[in-house]
Amino acid sequence: MIWLAAALGAWAIGWWINSQLAHRPKTRATALAVPVIFGVTIIVMWEFVVHGLKISPVLLPPPTLIASTFAASTAILWEDFVQTAIKGALSGYVMGCGAAFLVAIAVDRFPFLKRGLLPVGNFAAALPIIGMAPIMVMWFDFGWESKAAVVVVMVFFPMLVNTVQGLEDTDAMQRDLMRTYAAGYWKTLLKLRLPAAMPFIFNGLKIATTLALIGAIIAEFFGSPIKGMGFRISTSVGQLALDLVWAEIVVAAIAGSTFYGAVALAEKAMTFWHPSQRART
Numbered sequence: 614m615i616w617l618a619a620a621l622g623a624w625a626i627g628w629w630i631n632s633q634l635a636h637r638p639k640t641r642a643t644a645l646a647v648p649v650i651f652g653v654t655i656i657v658m659w660e661f662v663v664h665g666l667k668i669s670p671v672l673l674p675p676p677t678l679i680a681s682t683f684a685a686s687t688a689i690l691w692e693d694f695v696q697t698a699i700k701g702a703l704s705g706y707v708m709g710c711g712a713a714f715l716v717a718i719a720v721d722r723f724p725f726l727k728r729g730l731l732p733v734g735n736f737a738a739a740l741p742i743i744g745m746a747p748i749m750v751m752w753f754d755f756g757w758e759s760k761a762a763v764v765v766v767m768v769f770f771p772m773l774v775n776t777v778q779g780l781e782d783t784d785a786m787q788r789d790l791m792r793t794y795a796a797g798y799w800k801t802l803l804k805l806r807l808p809a810a811m812p813f814i815f816n817g818l819k820i821a822t823t824l825a826l827i828g829a830i831i832a833e834f835f836g837s838p839i840k841g842m843g844f845r846i847s848t849s850v851g852q853l854a855l856d857l858v859w860a861e862i863v864v865a866a867i868a869g870s871t872f873y874g875a876v877a878l879a880e881k882a883m884t885f886w887h888p889s890q891r892a893r894t
Contacts, residue, residue: 627654705764717776779813
């Protein structure tokens with residue numbers, strides 16, 4: 614009962630602090646403090662509830678055990694991170710998004726491709742990753758190449774659809790103005806349509822950041838060398854080493870959040886002039 618009372622007390626303290634911050638002027642510090650306090654409160658409650666209810670570490674390890682396993686397994690976690698996040702997810706992300714961008718330009722230049730390619734793309738985007746991953750492993754072997762191939766398939770069509778839609782986000786008056794300057798297709802594309810499409814392009818890039826890491830991890834469930842986040846999670850579950858599983862989940866969460874944040878910062882730096890960014894500030 615003492616542990617459960619401590620969990621309720623931690624929740625009450627976190628709630629009170631955040632309610633006080635909510636009544637203060639919104640600054641960057643308060644905007645950062647609220648989610649941090651909320652996250653710390655959840656972790657503290659997790660620790661107290663596990664001890665209070667005497668939950669087995671096999672079912673739900675406490676955060677302190679996860680932290681100690683994380684500290685003791687940094688070499689393994691780093692090797693898995695490089696294999697999955699860098700070799701598999703990042704390489705597939707770059708290839709998939711780059712190819713989608715080039716295809717979007719071709720679709721915009723030749724309208725018949727839009728009528729033929731986009732419906733096929735919508736169909737391919739609906740294919741389940743569980744069905745694609747074993748096929749990619751058979752085609753590209755058990756190395757990181759097969760994981761990158763899965764990521765390419767996952768990120769290609771969201772990026773393609775967002776880019777195509779962004780290239781259409783100009784009105785007739787803007788296009789007529791470019792024609793009065795005797796601007797051809799490519800000059801109009803570079804001077805008007807690509808800048809106007811940047812928010813859509815970055816929206817596709819941000820969606821792809823989450824899909825890339827998920828795709829690489831799941832693909833490793835279907836065949837992988839003896840390293841990688843997906844490989845470690847699947848084997849550790851079989852060994853009932855749930856503390857190592859949660860440590861891998863922490864690494865994946867940090868990697869995904871960092872990846873998304875980097876793309877969001879790049880968007881803010883490159884589209885500072887756009888009304889959507891000015892509205893946020």
